[in-house]
Amino acid sequence: MKYREIRYKDTLNKYSVIIGDNILSILPKKIEECCPKTQKIALIIDGKVPKKFKKILSIKLKKYKLFFLSFKASEKNKTIKTASFFVSKLLSKNLNRSDLVIAVGGGITGDLVGFVASIFKRGINFINIPTTLLAQVDASIGGKSGVNSFAGKNLIGSFYQPTLVLSDSSFLKTLPKKEMICGYAEILKHAIIKDKKFFNWLKINTQKVLSREPKELIYAINKSCEIKMDVVNRDVNEKSLRMILNFGHTFAHAIEVKNNYSANITHGEAVLSGIILVTRLSHILKICKKNDLTEIVEIYNKNNLSYTFKNFSKRNFISKLIPFLENDKKNNDDKINFILLKKIGKTTMPNKNKISLNAIKKYSKIMAQY
Amino acid sequence: MKYREIRYKDTLNKYSVIIGDNILSILPKKIEECCPKTQKIALIIDGKVPKKFKKILSIKLKKYKLFFLSFKASEKNKTIKTASFFVSKLLSKNLNRSDLVIAVGGGITGDLVGFVASIFKRGINFINIPTTLLAQVDASIGGKSGVNSFAGKNLIGSFYQPTLVLSDSSFLKTLPKKEMICGYAEILKHAIIKDKKFFNWLKINTQKVLSREPKELIYAINKSCEIKMDVVNRDVNEKSLRMILNFGHTFAHAIEVKNNYSANITHGEAVLSGIILVTRLSHILKICKKNDLTEIVEIYNKNNLSYTFKNFSKRNFISKLIPFLENDKKNNDDKINFILLKKIGKTTMPNKNKISLNAIKKYSKIMAQY
Numbered sequence: 001m002k003y004r005e006i007r008y009k010d011t012l013n014k015y016s017v018i019i020g021d022n023i024l025s026i027l028p029k030k031i032e033e034c035c036p037k038t039q040k041i042a043l044i045i046d047g048k049v050p051k052k053f054k055k056i057l058s059i060k061l062k063k064y065k066l067f068f069l070s071f072k073a074s075e076k077n078k079t080i081k082t083a084s085f086f087v088s089k090l091l092s093k094n095l096n097r098s099d100l101v102i103a104v105g106g107g108i109t110g111d112l113v114g115f116v117a118s119i120f121k122r123g124i125n126f127i128n129i130p131t132t133l134l135a136q137v138d139a140s141i142g143g144k145s146g147v148n149s150f151a152g153k154n155l156i157g158s159f160y161q162p163t164l165v166l167s168d169s170s171f172l173k174t175l176p177k178k179e180m181i182c183g184y185a186e187i188l189k190h191a192i193i194k195d196k197k198f199f200n201w202l203k204i205n206t207q208k209v210l211s212r213e214p215k216e217l218i219y220a221i222n223k224s225c226e227i228k229m230d231v232v233n234r235d236v237n238e239k240s241l242r243m244i245l246n247f248g249h250t251f252a253h254a255i256e257v258k259n260n261y262s263a264n265i266t267h268g269e270a271v272l273s274g275i276i277l278v279t280r281l282s283h284i285l286k287i288c289k290k291n292d293l294t295e296i297v298e299i300y301n302k303n304n305l306s307y308t309f310k311n312f313s314k315r316n317f318i319s320k321l322i323p324f325l326e327n328d329k330k331n332n333d334d335k336i337n338f339i340l341l342k343k344i345g346k347t348t349m350p351n352k353n354k355i356s357l358n359a360i361k362k363y364s365k366i367m368a369q370y
Numbered sequence: 371m372k373y374r375e376i377r378y379k380d381t382l383n384k385y386s387v388i389i390g391d392n393i394l395s396i397l398p399k400k401i402e403e404c405c406p407k408t409q410k411i412a413l414i415i416d417g418k419v420p421k422k423f424k425k426i427l428s429i430k431l432k433k434y435k436l437f438f439l440s441f442k443a444s445e446k447n448k449t450i451k452t453a454s455f456f457v458s459k460l461l462s463k464n465l466n467r468s469d470l471v472i473a474v475g476g477g478i479t480g481d482l483v484g485f486v487a488s489i490f491k492r493g494i495n496f497i498n499i500p501t502t503l504l505a506q507v508d509a510s511i512g513g514k515s516g517v518n519s520f521a522g523k524n525l526i527g528s529f530y531q532p533t534l535v536l537s538d539s540s541f542l543k544t545l546p547k548k549e550m551i552c553g554y555a556e557i558l559k560h561a562i563i564k565d566k567k568f569f570n571w572l573k574i575n576t577q578k579v580l581s582r583e584p585k586e587l588i589y590a591i592n593k594s595c596e597i598k599m600d601v602v603n604r605d606v607n608e609k610s611l612r613m614i615l616n617f618g619h620t621f622a623h624a625i626e627v628k629n630n631y632s633a634n635i636t637h638g639e640a641v642l643s644g645i646i647l648v649t650r651l652s653h654i655l656k657i658c659k660k661n662d663l664t665e666i667v668e669i670y671n672k673n674n675l676s677y678t679f680k681n682f683s684k685r686n687f688i689s690k691l692i693p694f695l696e697n698d699k700k701n702n703d704d705k706i707n708f709i710l711l712k713k714i715g716k717t718t719m720p721n722k723n724k725i726s727l728n729a730i731k732k733y734s735k736i737m738a739q740y
Contacts, residue, residue, distance in 0.1 A: 011381030012607065080454050087450075091521035119489070122516065122527045123607065146492060151461035156454075157492045158528055237382065237493065 001026055004222045008229055010236050013161040017141065017229070019222050021169045021214055024056050027127075028063070034163050035125040037098035040065045042090055044113045046073040046105030049131050050174060053104065064100075067093050073108040075261050078147050080156055086116045090124070100125045100163070106132035106179075107139030111154065114145030118160035125163045131171035133183025134268060137190070137224035140165045142232040142242075152257065159237055167225075169217055180210050181305065182268025187220050189275060190227040192296065193247045196345035198223050199295075206303045243350035247339045248274035254324035255312055272300070272308035277318070280367045281360075282340040285353075292344050293370075315368035322357055322364075336360065371396055374592045378599055380606050383531040387511065387599070389592050391539045391584055394426050397497075398433070404533050405495040407468035410435045412460055414483045416443040416475030419501050420544060423474065434470075437463050443478040445631050448517050450526055456486045460494070470495045470533070476502035476549075477509030481524065484515030488530035495533045501541035503553025504638060507560070507594035510535045512602040512612075522627065529607055537595075539587055550580050551675065552638025557590050559645060560597040562666065563617045566715030568593050569665075576673045613720035617709045618644035624694035625682055642670070642678035647688070650737045651730075652710040655723075662714050663740075685738035692727055692734075706730065 003020030015034070018026070031038055041064045045054060058066060069089055071077065090101065101124055103113035110128045117126035130140040146157020172180070187209070191199040201223075202209075208216035228245065235242040252267070252274030259265050279296055282288040300306045311317070325336050335354035339347050373390030385404070388396070401408055411434045415424060428436060439459055441447065460471065471494055473483035480498045487496035500510040516527020542550070557579070561569040571593075572579070578586035598615065605612040622637070622644030629635050649666055652658040670676045681687070695706050705724035709717050 080450070080457075084450050084454075087526055088519065088521075091519055091525055115489075119485075119526050119528055121525055122514065122529055144492065149458065149461055151458075155461055155491055156457055156489050158489055159492055 006225055006229055015162055015164055017165040017225050019167045023168050027060055030164055035100050038100045040095050040099040042067045043102045044069045046109045049104055073105050078108050078112050080147050083116050083147055087120050090120050097121045097124050102127045104129045107135040110135055110140050111146050114160055115147055115157050118145055118158040127164045128162045129166050132179050133172055136167040136221050137183050138186035141225050141228045178266055182266050185268035185271040187224045189248055190224045192344055193244055193347045194227045199344050240350050244339050244347050247347055248278050251277040254321040257324045269308040273312045276309040279341050280370055284363055284366050288341040288343055313368055315365050318364035318367055376595055376599055385532055385534055387535040387595050389537045393538050397430055400534055405470050408470045410465050410469040412437045413472045414439045416479045419474055443475050448478050448482050450517050453486050453517055457490050460490050467491045467494050472497045474499045477505040480505050480509050481516050484530055485517055485527050488515055488528040497534045498532045499536045502549050503542055506537040506591050507553050508556035511595050511598045548636055552636050555638035555641040557594045559618055560594045562714055563614055563717045564597045569714050610720050614709050614717050617717055618648050621647040624691040627694045639678040643682045646679040649711050650740055654733050654736050658711040658713055683738055685735050688734035688737055
């Protein structure tokens with residue numbers, strides 16, 4: 001079986017990310033390698049995942065005692081209450097720390113189940129099988145787990161590395177276009193912050209990625225994971241460097257919160273919008289050149305993605321985002337800690353560009369005039 | 371100001387444990403050192419802690435924005451619901467990851483607040499000020515945090531190292547005798563598993579420790595922390611070695627669960643009982659000599675501690691414990707993973723002595739005949 005493998009290693013943990021098409025069959029061998037003491041496996045599966053995958057998993061894993069737990073993954077449902085419910089389920093099935101929990105679903109499922117695994121008996125083996133492009137290229141990498149609270153997204157959680165991530169592109173065949181765009185937003189972000197060559201590749205191949213051409217899709221997933229892994233590896237607990245992954249996300253989160261996480265604007269669309277807004281800000285502050293912005297906008301135009309920022313670029317709208325910029329958990333005071341673009345492939349370092357809310361209010365006028 | 375300092379360092383974290391009498395005044399200087407970005411501090415305090423300490427803390431820390439949160443610490447109250455409540459409190463006060471949470475109370479408070487700190491925005495600075503002997507010599511060291519569930523104690527939690535532990539023996543002046551014994555049980559356990567010389571010291575000085583002679587008390591706290599720290603340091607996430615700290619605790623937990631965590635039998639009394647039971651088992655299995663058991667029993671007799679195991683050493687009682695041995699989270703199958711005594715100062719290694727429930731049933735007759 002053909003697959004790509006990226007190895008992660010920090011001082012306490014190591015794990016692999018495996019990427020390929022139709023690769024669920026390797027799961028038993030991998031479990032034998034990474035958690036050989038497993039007897040019981042709880043699979044927590046998003047109800048949206050097509051039934052046939054559950055069937056495949058139950059056949060492949062039949063030598064273990066399996067517990068299938070299904071749930072309706074949603075931001076609303078991604079709460080400490082749901083996490084608590086699953087912890088109780090695992091306790092009642094009497095799983096031990098050497099057993100295994102597998103998440104099958106998108107980013108919400110992975111975040112929630114990772115959190116469950118991290119607090120169950122202070123940590124049980126955890127395999128993540130991300131089933132959306134977004135989860136495969138971003139959420140499944142880096143060990144951030146968490147749930148939402150009344151005060152915002154992912155404000156309760158932990159840093160907990162999985163035992164294995166298995167990204168199978170066969171899950172993506174039935175994924176709605178809107179969700180492909182979600183994942184693409186993070187792929188593009190990774191290229192912009194760290195890899196000009198990959199960005200140039202995306203200039204040519206974006207359409208192929210979005211239409212799921214296997215070769216290009218797997219290449220983009222792999223590249224995206226590599227970039228993220230490299231950043232995370234140098235700053236597991238997000239003390240500093242890791243924050244560059246937040247590029248475009250300060251505005252994106254504000255857009256999502258302001259819209260009450262409405263389904264009309266997906267996370268990916270908000271990120272695509274955020275990337276443009278923060279690149280404009282970078283240009284206004286003379287940190288990047290106009291041409292960097294133009295190159296990015298061209299990719300959007302060429303691939304029908306410009307709708308993502310057109311609506312959110314009006315001056316009025318930008319001003320209205322400002323109150324929602326405040327509550328971001330990465331901010332340590334009243335100023336907003338922006339990651340700005342120096343040039344494609346390179347951002348400013350975290351904590352170097354704190355901008356006051358008043359200044360943003362002032363810039364919002366210019367930001368709307370591009 | 372005179373105090374002892376033990377430094378902990380693993381690959382990701384470092385912190386100090388500071389031990390002394392009347393040392394709360396050094397807190398501001400230490401906060402400046404270990405979390406200099408702190409602006410807001412939430413103090414979560416067990417209602418049983420004498421009011422004067424709250425007053426002292428509010429004076430010493432007046433340069434920070436303080437939030438005092440009081441609660442009735444109890445095993446019943448040590449739940450994910452309470453943890454969730456405090457996380458919400460911190461969110462509503464808008465604390466950030468670079469702010470600080472301080473626990474002031476016994477082991478329950480420290481475990482709960484440590485868990486809160488670990489999941490709040492994926493980890494906020496956490497200072498533990500343990501106010502009971504048990505918490506000072508044991509619970510505050512090693513980064514285990516957690517809450518109870520319907521299925522047992524501490525089954526939900528995380529490994530999370532504090533930023534600082536400040537053990538002030540002035541808290542112990544008003545501590546009930548029963549609670550002094552609780553802490554003493556772990557001090558004795560640490561001596562038995564790792565340090566014959568310290569055990570010999572305890573032979574002579576136990577009475578002075580229990581009656582709070584400052585010099586002996588601080589010596590015993592310090593020694594106990596050093597032993598635990600050394601073990602933890604070599605196995606932070608409890609993969610193996612760390613389990614030797616569980617010596618005597620498999621029986622102790624069973625005694626507590628069987629008695630529904632009744633206040634009639636404190637954790638320390640259950641541990642003192644567990645130490646005797648498991649040492650008898652070690653002798654039956656010819657792993658330690660009769661004399662090791664005798665030496666331990668002598669310390670109990672000399673210091674009026676024999677009542678702790680007299681009631682729980684009847685054959686009937688031991689058999690009744692067996693069903694409650696099963697659910698321990700450290701067990702990986704139907705056999706019980708015991709840490710046994712080789713000689714005073716040395717135990718068997720974890721996972722070397724798995725004993726079936728049937729065998730224990732058989733031995734329980736002999737265990738009751740000493």
